[in-house]
Amino acid sequence: MERGYERATIRGIAAGAGVDPALVHHYFGSKDQLLLTALQPAALEAMPQLIAAGTDGLGERVIRATFEVYEGIHPSGWAMLVGLVRSATTHEEAARMLRDAMGSGGLFMLVEALGLPQPRLRVALVASELVGLAMARFVIGIEPIASADVDAIVDWYAPTFQRYLTAPLAGDDPGGGPA
Amino acid sequence: MERGYERATIRGIAAGAGVDPALVHHYFGSKDQLLLTALQPAALEAMPQLIAAGTDGLGERVIRATFEVYEGIHPSGWAMLVGLVRSATTHEEAARMLRDAMGSGGLFMLVEALGLPQPRLRVALVASELVGLAMARFVIGIEPIASADVDAIVDWYAPTFQRYLTAPLAGDDPGGGPA
Numbered sequence: 486m487e488r489g490y491e492r493a494t495i496r497g498i499a500a501g502a503g504v505d506p507a508l509v510h511h512y513f514g515s516k517d518q519l520l521l522t523a524l525q526p527a528a529l530e531a532m533p534q535l536i537a538a539g540t541d542g543l544g545e546r547v548i549r550a551t552f553e554v555y556e557g558i559h560p561s562g563w564a565m566l567v568g569l570v571r572s573a574t575t576h577e578e579a580a581r582m583l584r585d586a587m588g589s590g591g592l593f594m595l596v597e598a599l600g601l602p603q604p605r606l607r608v609a610l611v612a613s614e615l616v617g618l619a620m621a622r623f624v625i626g627i628e629p630i631a632s633a634d635v636d637a638i639v640d641w642y643a644p645t646f647q648r649y650l651t652a653p654l655a656g657d658d659p660g661g662g663p664a
Numbered sequence: 665m666e667r668g669y670e671r672a673t674i675r676g677i678a679a680g681a682g683v684d685p686a687l688v689h690h691y692f693g694s695k696d697q698l699l700l701t702a703l704q705p706a707a708l709e710a711m712p713q714l715i716a717a718g719t720d721g722l723g724e725r726v727i728r729a730t731f732e733v734y735e736g737i738h739p740s741g742w743a744m745l746v747g748l749v750r751s752a753t754t755h756e757e758a759a760r761m762l763r764d765a766m767g768s769g770g771l772f773m774l775v776e777a778l779g780l781p782q783p784r785l786r787v788a789l790v791a792s793e794l795v796g797l798a799m800a801r802f803v804i805g806i807e808p809i810a811s812a813d814v815d816a817i818v819d820w821y822a823p824t825f826q827r828y829l830t831a832p833l834a835g836d837d838p839g840g841g842p843a
Contacts, residue, residue, distance in 0.1 A: 571753040573804050574746075580804050587806060609806045610820060616804070617796020625752050625759050625795070627766060627788045629835070640834035641789060645824045655819035656808070 495519070517572055517579050520565045521586050527554045528591040536598045543599075544647030547592075548639050551615065567623045570616060587612050596650065606656055610649035618642060674698070696751055696758050699744045700765050706733045707770035715777045723826030726774075727818050730794065746802045749795055766791050775829065785835055789828035797821060 495516055499506040513519040531550040538546060555563045572579030587593065587608050596604040618638070621627040630638070674695055678685040692698040710729040717725060734742045751758030766772065766787050775783040797817070800806040809817070 567753075570799070570804075573799075574750040574753055583804050584806060606808055606820075609800065609809050612804075612806055613796040613800035613809060614793070614824075615796070616799045617792040617794070620749070620752075620795045620799065621788065621792035625749075625762050625791075627763060627791055629785055630788050630792060637834060641785075641828075644827060645793075648823060649820075655816060 515578070515582075517569050517582055520569060521582060524554065524565070525591075529594075532591050532594060532598075535595055540599055540601070540651045542647075543650050544645070545639050545643040547595075547611070547646050547650065548642055549635070552635050552638075563619060563623055567619055570619065571624075601651060603654055603656055606654055607650055610654075611646060614642065614645055614649065694757070694761075696748050696761055699748060700761060703733065703744070704770075708773075711770055711774060711777075714774055719778060719780070719830045721826075722778075722829050723824070724818050724822040726771075726790070726825050726829065727821055728814070731814050731817075742798060742802055746798055749798065750803075780830060782833055782835055785833055786829055789833075790825060793821065793824055793828065 493516065495509050496506045498519070499509045502509070509519070513522055531554060535543070535546055535550060555566060569579060569583060573583050588605075590608075592611060593604060593608050596607050601607060618630070621630045622638075623631075630641075633641075672695065674688050675685045677698070678688045681688070688698070692701055710733060714722070714725055714729060734745060748758060748762060752762050767784075769787075771790060772783060772787045775786050780786060797809070800809045801817075802810075809820075812820075
């Protein structure tokens with residue numbers, strides 16, 4: 486967080502924690518993997534409340550929780566996500582980690598816990614929306630998305646998230662949950 | 665198209681066209697700029713029909729036209745877009761080009777020609793959606809988006825494009841067009 490994602494090193498993080506860099510490599514692997522592990526507790530912490538609040542207004546709550554996880558708890562959290570997406574554009578290993586994180590991450594837990602049909606498709610669509618938002622806001626700098634406040638982002642994007650999370654969607658996966 | 669975006673060079677393109685590479689640099693600048701210029705006629709060609717068909721079902725038509733422009737007319741078109749987005753993650757020059765293309769490109773023309781309010785915001789939201797779709801499908805490889813056929817992509821994404829293009833949106837820009 487102090488140095489930003491690009492400039493942070495496993496060696497520097499290990500020095501800050503007073504441990505051998507080899508230990509960090511052993512337990513966390515790459516810098517990308519360390520980031521995902523660091524973000525996980527914050528993401529999981531938000532889950533019980535999101536699950537308890539049900540599907541009405543879920544899209545808005547997921548966006549706000551995402552901003553809280555990425556910006557509130559980790560000031561450079563979005564920069565780290567963008568770093569990971571940037572890695573994914575050139576390293577298959579980072580792309581695979583992003584895919585794995587989607588399959589086992591908080592978002593998938595949320596969709597499953599709410600009994601929503603086609604959980605894999607919903608997580609994929611929400612993930613593509615989040616990546617598009619992060620690229621527009623933090624990488625390409627598309628206005629007015631880049632400098633809008635979070636309330637405006639919520640107004641624009643929440644209905645999209647709501648539909649991807651809860652509406653009936655075409656596809657083979659049999660339905661059955663709330664729509 | 666023969667070599668893919670990453671492996672194509674200005675020198676090779678100039679050799680294929682039988683001209684001096686300096687001439688290509690002079691008229692088109694970078695490889696990214698050359699790509700945008702090459703895609704432009706196809707994008708502009710799709711415009712009159714899109715404009716004439718009006719706002720009902722516009723979201724679906726924009727997605728299909730995008731796939732036609734990127735895949736039909738240019739077989740490696742999406743790879744080129746992804747290459748440009750990849751450049752944008754590390755080069756501010758490529759990010760600036762993407763922003764400029766949005767401000768003056770076919771999508772902006774379309775939104776303006778249809779008299780839709782807040783054209784800049786609509787183009788930004790559609791662009792973020794397209795970037796997220798391209799990243800999910802071609803870079804990160806998020807299933808089922810990565811291997812779905814175009815009809816499934818249209819089913820999932822068209823309502824989002826439709827809302828970003830035509831629905832009332834929060835923001836300062838005064839309304840007035842169709843909603």
